[in-house]
Amino acid sequence: MIIAVDGPTASGKGTIAKALAAHFALPHLDTGLLYRAVGRQVALNHGNPDDPTDGLAACDFPDSLLADPDLRSESTGALASRVSVHPGVRQALYERQRAFALQPGGAVLDGRDIGTVIAPEAEVKLFVTASVTARAERRFHEMQALGRRVTLAEILADIEARDARDRSRAEAPLIAAADAVVLDTSDLDRDAAIAAAIRIVQAHERTDR
Numbered sequence: 632m633i634i635a636v637d638g639p640t641a642s643g644k645g646t647i648a649k650a651l652a653a654h655f656a657l658p659h660l661d662t663g664l665l666y667r668a669v670g671r672q673v674a675l676n677h678g679n680p681d682d683p684t685d686g687l688a689a690c691d692f693p694d695s696l697l698a699d700p701d702l703r704s705e706s707t708g709a710l711a712s713r714v715s716v717h718p719g720v721r722q723a724l725y726e727r728q729r730a731f732a733l734q735p736g737g738a739v740l741d742g743r744d745i746g747t748v749i750a751p752e753a754e755v756k757l758f759v760t761a762s763v764t765a766r767a768e769r770r771f772h773e774m775q776a777l778g779r780r781v782t783l784a785e786i787l788a789d790i791e792a793r794d795a796r797d798r799s800r801a802e803a804p805l806i807a808a809a810d811a812v813v814l815d816t817s818d819l820d821r822d823a824a825i826a827a828a829i830r831i832v833q834a835h836e837r838t839d840r
């Protein structure tokens with residue numbers, strides 16, 4: 632079974648995808664991490680994230696970069712969003728994601744275009760969303776816990792800018808697949824959001840029998 636989990640930044644999609652993978656014993660790929668690695672590699676190369684050639688050159692980042700804690704920072708997230716608009720970058724990362732999705736036994740992938748581009752045949756598609764305020768507050772608490780100095784207003788502005796860029800890009804914009812189930816986590820805590828996602832997958836399993 633392939634489970635596609637898409638949604639905007641800080642919607643809870645990563646937490647949900649990880650929990651679904653554990654519950655259904657499936658391997659999990661956080662595809663945002665690949666774009667973050669490209670963004671970080673552009674910075675390490677002293678390149679320009681808005682330049683498609685610099686973006687493409689950064690796609691052969693070493694695998695060790697995926698373990699770099701800096702990939703989780705807000706600034707790397709913004710770089711990732713900027714490099715992800717380039718069709719060449721998306722193409723370069725496509726095969727790796729597609730191979731992960733098609734592995735025997737299935738997989739859970741989370742990102743922006745899993746249900747629409749990477750695995751349109753996914754048996755279950757979740758589009759996880761939440762209000763901008765709820766997402767900014769969540770991200771703010773995460774950053775505080777990591778000891779990062781950033782204000783709520785900065786995070787709000789960053790999330791709005793990233794949403795606008797991710798939704799308006801020409802190539803694979805952030806959009807719910809027509810057959811996705813939308814899960815709004817604005818008023819759900821972590822456990823309630825995970826439980827709701829598990830129920831959605833189980834409902835699919837029942838109708839599939």
Ligand code: DC
Pocket residue numbers: 640641662663664666667708711712715741742743744745793797
């Ligand atoms: O999910 P995230 O915040 O780690 O993603 C960082 C950026 O990477 C996001 O703003 C857009 C891009 N991205 C993408 O374009 N497609 C994906 N499947 C995953 C992430």
